[in-house]
Amino acid sequence: MLLETVDLGVRFGGVWALHDFDLQVEEGEVRGFIGPNGSGKTTLFNAITGRHAPSSGQVLFKGRDIRKCDPGERARLGITLKFQITSVFAGLSVLDNILLGLMGPRPVLGELRRSARDCGEMERAEDLLSSIGLWEKRGDIAGTLAHGEKGWLEIGMALATEPTLLLLDEPASGMGADETARTVELVRKIRVGRTILIIEHDMEFVRSVADSITVLFRGGLLTHGDYDTIKSDERVIDAYLGRGRAHGSPGS
Amino acid sequence: MAVMRKAFGGSSGAGVQVLSASIVLALLSVASGGVARLDQAAVWLILGLFAMSLDLMWGYGGLLSFGQAAFFGLGAYAYTWLTTDKLGVNLHELGTVVGLFAGIALPALVALLLGYFLFYGKVVGAFFAIVTMAVSFLLQSLGMGWSRVFGGSMGISGIPSVSLAFLGIPGSTKGVVAGYLFATVMAAVAAVLMRMMLNTSFGLSVDGVRDNEERLVLLGFKTIHTKLVVFAVASGVAGLAGALYASHANFVSADLMGTLLSTEAVVWVAVGGRGSLIGAFVGALVVRAMGFWLSDIAVDFWLILLGALFIAMVLFGSGGLLGLARSVWERGVRLAARDS
Amino acid sequence: MTTTQLILLQVLNTGVTMGILMLVAIGLGIIYGLMDVINLAHGEFLMLGAYGWVIARLAGFEGWAGLIVAPVVVGLVGFAFERGLFRFLYRRPLDSLLATWGVSLILVQAARIVFGPAPQAVPTPLEGAVELFGMPYGRYRLFVLAVSVVVISVTLAVFRYPTFGLKTRAVFQDAEMAKCLGIRAPRIYSTAFVIGAALAGLAGALVAPMLTVAPDMGGNFLVQSFLVVIVGGAGSLVGVVGGAGVIGGIQGTISYFSSSVLAQVITLTLAIIVVRVRPRGIFTRK
Numbered sequence: 009m010l011l012e013t014v015d016l017g018v019r020f021g022g023v024w025a026l027h028d029f030d031l032q033v034e035e036g037e038v039r040g041f042i043g044p045n046g047s048g049k050t051t052l053f054n055a056i057t058g059r060h061a062p063s064s065g066q067v068l069f070k071g072r073d074i075r076k077c078d079p080g081e082r083a084r085l086g087i088t089l090k091f092q093i094t095s096v097f098a099g100l101s102v103l104d105n106i107l108l109g110l111m112g113p114r115p116v117l118g119e120l121r122r123s124a125r126d127c128g129e130m131e132r133a134e135d136l137l138s139s140i141g142l143w144e145k146r147g148d149i150a151g152t153l154a155h156g157e158k159g160w161l162e163i164g165m166a167l168a169t170e171p172t173l174l175l176l177d178e179p180a181s182g183m184g185a186d187e188t189a190r191t192v193e194l195v196r197k198i199r200v201g202r203t204i205l206i207i208e209h210d211m212e213f214v215r216s217v218a219d220s221i222t223v224l225f226r227g228g229l230l231t232h233g234d235y236d237t238i239k240s241d242e243r244v245i246d247a248y249l250g251r252g253r254a255h256g257s258p259g260s
Numbered sequence: 261m262a263v264m265r266k267a268f269g270g271s272s273g274a275g276v277q278v279l280s281a282s283i284v285l286a287l288l289s290v291a292s293g294g295v296a297r298l299d300q301a302a303v304w305l306i307l308g309l310f311a312m313s314l315d316l317m318w319g320y321g322g323l324l325s326f327g328q329a330a331f332f333g334l335g336a337y338a339y340t341w342l343t344t345d346k347l348g349v350n351l352h353e354l355g356t357v358v359g360l361f362a363g364i365a366l367p368a369l370v371a372l373l374l375g376y377f378l379f380y381g382k383v384v385g386a387f388f389a390i391v392t393m394a395v396s397f398l399l400q401s402l403g404m405g406w407s408r409v410f411g412g413s414m415g416i417s418g419i420p421s422v423s424l425a426f427l428g429i430p431g432s433t434k435g436v437v438a439g440y441l442f443a444t445v446m447a448a449v450a451a452v453l454m455r456m457m458l459n460t461s462f463g464l465s466v467d468g469v470r471d472n473e474e475r476l477v478l479l480g481f482k483t484i485h486t487k488l489v490v491f492a493v494a495s496g497v498a499g500l501a502g503a504l505y506a507s508h509a510n511f512v513s514a515d516l517m518g519t520l521l522s523t524e525a526v527v528w529v530a531v532g533g534r535g536s537l538i539g540a541f542v543g544a545l546v547v548r549a550m551g552f553w554l555s556d557i558a559v560d561f562w563l564i565l566l567g568a569l570f571i572a573m574v575l576f577g578s579g580g581l582l583g584l585a586r587s588v589w590e591r592g593v594r595l596a597a598r599d600s
Numbered sequence: 601m602t603t604t605q606l607i608l609l610q611v612l613n614t615g616v617t618m619g620i621l622m623l624v625a626i627g628l629g630i631i632y633g634l635m636d637v638i639n640l641a642h643g644e645f646l647m648l649g650a651y652g653w654v655i656a657r658l659a660g661f662e663g664w665a666g667l668i669v670a671p672v673v674v675g676l677v678g679f680a681f682e683r684g685l686f687r688f689l690y691r692r693p694l695d696s697l698l699a700t701w702g703v704s705l706i707l708v709q710a711a712r713i714v715f716g717p718a719p720q721a722v723p724t725p726l727e728g729a730v731e732l733f734g735m736p737y738g739r740y741r742l743f744v745l746a747v748s749v750v751v752i753s754v755t756l757a758v759f760r761y762p763t764f765g766l767k768t769r770a771v772f773q774d775a776e777m778a779k780c781l782g783i784r785a786p787r788i789y790s791t792a793f794v795i796g797a798a799l800a801g802l803a804g805a806l807v808a809p810m811l812t813v814a815p816d817m818g819g820n821f822l823v824q825s826f827l828v829v830i831v832g833g834a835g836s837l838v839g840v841v842g843g844a845g846v847i848g849g850i851q852g853t854i855s856y857f858s859s860s861v862l863a864q865v866i867t868l869t870l871a872i873i874v875v876r877v878r879p880r881g882i883f884t885r886k
Contacts, residue, residue, distance in 0.1 A: 057478065083480035097471040100464075108468045111461050112480035169479050324694055326701075374872065381875035386638050386693035390826045391872065397823045398861075398868050405861035519819065523701055530698070563709040570702025571685070574695045 010035040010203050011056070011173060015065035018051050025051040026227045029065070033173075038195070038204045040218030042211070042238075044248055048227040049207045050092060053175050056205075057089045058082045069173070083112070086172035090179060092207070094158045096165065098151030102142050105150050105161055106133045109168025132168075139197060140164040141190065156187035160194060167198055174198075176206045180213050192216045211239075223247070271455035275448040277538040281308075282444040285545055298440040304548045305443040306504045309450055311528040311544035312537045313497035316454055318526075319534030320463075321490040322470030324385075327392030328498055328525050330399050331367035333517025335499025336506040337403075337410065338362040343420050343506075346409065353426040356507065360422065363503025364496040371495035372488060379484045379491075384473075396522045403514025415513030422507045439508050446504055450497055451537050457493065466490055527566060530573040605735045612732075614852030616741050616810075619748025621851075622844040623803035624821050625828040626755060627796025629840035632829060634792055637689050637696040641681070642825065643818025644707040645797045649674045649804025650813045651715060653722045664725050670805030671798040678797025682790055690789065704818070711815035719812035744806050751802065752841065755795070759837055824851075824864075830871045833878075847871075 009032055016029040026048040033039055041049045054060040056067060058079040066073050074082055097105050110129045137143040140160040145153065150161060159179060166174055179195065180188045188210065195204065195217045208214050214221060215235045223230040223238060225247045231238065238244055282305055289297040314328045339359035341347045351358055374395065383391060403410035410416075422442065423432035433442040457463055465486050468476040476483050506512050515521065525544070532543020547569075554562050628642045652670025656662075661669070681703065689696035726743055729736035803821075811817070824847065832843020847867055854863035 080477045080480060080482060083478050088480070089478055091475075095472060095475045097468055097475065099471045100467055104464055104467070107461070107464060108476065108481075109479055111465070165475075165479065324697070326697070377872045377876040381877075383875055386636075386697055387830075389694070389697050390638055391830065391875070394823045394826050394868055394871075397819060398864050401820075401861050402865055405859060523705075526698070560709065560713055564706050567702040567705030567709070570705065571699050572702075574689070574699040574702075 009033070009068075010037075010070060012068040012071075013052075013056075013065065014068065016052075016055060016062055016067060017064035018048075018055050018060050019063040024063075024227050026055065029227075029229055031222065031229070033203060033205065035203055036201070037220070038199050038206065038218050040214035040221040041205065041207045041224060042209070042214060042221060043224035043230070046226075047224040047247075049224050050177060051227070052224070053089065053177055053205070053207065056082075056173075057087055057175060083169065083171075086170070087175070088166045088169050088171040088173075089175045090159070090162045090166050090177060092177040092181065094155070094162050096150045096153075096158050096161050098149070100150060101146065102137070102148050102150055102153070102161060103133060103146040105165055106136055106146075106168055109136075109165035112169045136164050136168055140167075140194060156183050156191070159183070159191070163194065163198070172203060174202055174204045176204065176208075178207055178209065180208060180210055188213060271452050271459055274455035274537055275452040278308075278448040278451045278541055279444065281538065281542055281545065282440075282447070285549075286440060295436055299436045300552065302436075302440040302443040302508055303505070304545050305440070305447050306501050306508060307525075307528070307548060308541040308544040309443075309447040309504070310498055310501035311525055311532070311540040312447075312451060312454065313494045313501065314525045315529045315532075315534055315537055315540035316458075316494040316497065317490060318529060319536070319540065320458060320466050320470065321487065321494070322473075323487065323491065324389045324526070325392040325494075325522070326389040326526065327394070327396030327519070327522050328494075329519070329521035330392070330396040330517050331371060331495035331498040332502040332505070332521065333399065333403070333512075333514070334367045334370060335363035335502030336512045336516050337502075338366040338499065339503035339506040340416055340419050340512050344416060344418065346411070346416060353420070353423050356420055356422040357424070357426075359507075360500065360503050363499045363506075365499075367499030367502070368492040368496035371491045375488045375491040379487050393519060393522065396517060397519050400514045400518035403517055410514055411512070412514075415511055417511045419506050419510045419512065421510065422504075433507065443504060443508065446500070447541070450500060451541070454493075454497065454537060462486070462489070523570075524566065527569050527573070531569065605733060608733055609735065609737070610853070610856055612737060612741065612745065613856070614849055615745050616748075617852040618845055618848030619745055619752070620803050620807055621821075621824055621828060621848040622752050622841055623748060623799045623806070625825040625832075625840050625844045626752070626837065627800045628822075628825040629829050629832075629837070629843075630792050630796050633836070635686075635690040635789055636693045637686060638693060638700070639686070639796075640697060640700040640822065641703040641707060642700075642796075642800055643820070643822030644704050644711075645674050645678060645800035645818075646804035646807075646821050647711060647813075647815065647818040648677060648707070649801030650722070650808040650811075650817060651711065652801065652805045653808050654715060654720065654813065666722070666808075667725070667802075667805050671802040674801025674804070675794050675798035678801075679790070679794050681797075682793040686793065687786065687789065704822075708815050708818070715813075715815065717815060719814040721812050722808040724809040740809060744810070747802075747806060751799070755799065756837060756841070758795075827867055827871045831874050 011031070011033040013029055013031040016026060016031070017024055018026040029048075029052065031052075041052070043049050051060065055062050058074070058077055058081070062075060067075055069082070069085060069087065074085065077085070097108065100108075107129060110132060134143065137146055140163060142153075142157060142161060142164065145157070150158065153161060163176065163179065176195070180191045183191060192213060195206070198204075199217070206214065206218060218235070220232065220234050221238045222232045223241075223244050230243055230247055231241055233241070285301050285304065286298060289301040293300075310328070310332050313331075314325060317323045317325050317328065339356075339362065342349060342351050342355035342359040342362055344350055378388060378391060404413055406412070407414070421432050421434040421439070423434075425432065431438065433439050458466065465476065465481060465483075468481070469483050469486050469490075473483050502516060505516070524547075528544040528547050529540045530543070531547055532539035532541070534540065551562050551566075554565065624642070624646055627645070628639060631637050631639050631642075649670040652673060653666030655673065656666040656669040659665075659669075685699060685703065686696070689699055724740045726740040729738050730742065732742075828840060828843040828847050830843075831846055832841075833839035850867055850870070851860070851863045854866055
């Protein structure tokens, strides 16, 4: 078991954005997360990456309780995230963005001895840039990239840290059909040897990349299964169409 | 070695730029006021070095300090304490060299200590500015009140200039020309060293902290360490400038740690354009020279003009002199291209 | 004097310090909390208030007029600055620092030109002392204490008053949301800014007879108010008032036994430690 949450809950004021959430993710899995807006998907991701402290329950990574670890420590353990709203180093070049991903967890003082462009990482940077399709644009300032390209750059940066667990929050949001197709291809390419969690509204996207799907509703787990099971599950349809009051409570 | 050569090769430009600015300033000074004017001009070079230290903080690290003079002043006092009888540790001529190093070390250590509390307390942005401003203000008050150590309102005078006589090497940096040369060399060397640091992959992580700290944290960086190193190095450079000031002016007072100098440095960097060491350096020279010239005409209005500069820089963006020069240049090039 | 009397004297003096500091810090805290503007010219509002006595005397008013003139004049100055400059700086904390520092430099230098650089003494409008628990205590100090208590209570009440207070707190919480609810944030900002400025002006007028009046007197009060906001947290009026209580209390007590500069340095050290332990202030819930 790579990742496990036990009775996980996150409360904002008096509202439980996530409650009694049990999740098990095996190594090598690609897992899709769906659910209506406000069902707690992003909150779950934030609790896994450490941006929100859980109000109750546990987050276990490789069997170890990481509740007390801040986001930086979790990144160094191998958990990294692509934000829902794309977040790159907008003022730096595409290459520098990738180099920052590559040099991540080294101690600060060691960095003072090496030149940024001359640290033996150029080959890996080249590989990464080619795989996200931005080799041609390596000299461009990241802030000037198109929306889709920024998203790929952020995924490339996350990959550079060699994560064990990669979380993608709506990797295809705002993308056109063409860009979405390329993103699907990218995710399929990078899944080898990695565990990936994906939040995505685009069901077709989820179907194309995910091994199985977890459905969240009102901060709880509604159901879990493969695409066909989920698609034909009445409760899921109800949840999306807003008829789900009878089935709404978690664990039902 | 290859790495070192490469880093140095890419960094010597900063030294050349500082040398060029210093030569231009020397020519203008001598032309307008004779060789004696170099005495004043050397102070501006030292303040230019001080401005570069703030640019390292603000322009590169994204940490706006409103109290940078606290470290300038501490550097000046560290030099003073080792070369006068004030604290009973007068090392005389040896002290003038040790004092330069102490002038770097003391402010850097104070910055590390202060930074530990502030950065782990997640103090950023405007809050960082006001805390540093409070530090600068209170050090100045402390200096005014505690005359046994800081000289109080009278300051401390009779501070010797840097000299290598204890090694049997004759001469000192006391003379007008020698003082100017010494300030030039120190500013150029410091600029090259800062540039070298910024060209390393550590420098890249400094860019990352300024640009998007949260992203950097999620890539596994310990950004607090990055900020601590930037704060300590910038404070050390500010302290070096302070020690040079003490050596050159042979006089220190609590004002050197105070808010007016702290904030004036912010103007220099903003006028010169932040994020370029030479811009900050030239910004200090230009604003100080302007103040010198204006104070002949109307001493009362200098501070009002300085205040107006603060407001203007907010209203007219952050490119500074360098940005302005660049856009004028580009426009000229475009016009020339169209004409031909 | 007996020990009890000494302690009582000390408590009263500390109360005066705390009262003044609260009056100054409330304005700085409200403006920061509401609009993300750290007003570095806030100390100069106090300075202008202190010169209220001088202005009143020049205008031919004697006696108490200065105390009325000060908050009115400073409130008007605050209103002019709010409309002319500060409103362009809301939610731009770093720019606001630079611009308001510019305003501060200009106001200090303008005061130097108009009133002269030398510190001036302002005569106390209330001479003499009253017998209090068998010891004499300055009438004017008691008056300052009373005015501070009344004005701070009224201010707190105004900010709790159903319409204005609720709107202000709504804007405090979430400016966007408040806008959607039809609360006209600009008017709230303007009102809060003028109240803050007028309170600083009043504080200046109150301290003037106990100190000397000088163009650069604002800096010290500004830095003290920073410390208040850092220690108390800027999220609420309670934080500011509580912070002013802590800072004023410590300063008053330490400066009795030692110098006031040392008191300030100790307070700063405390504030920096508080930042590490409770980044959002002692009085703000996490």
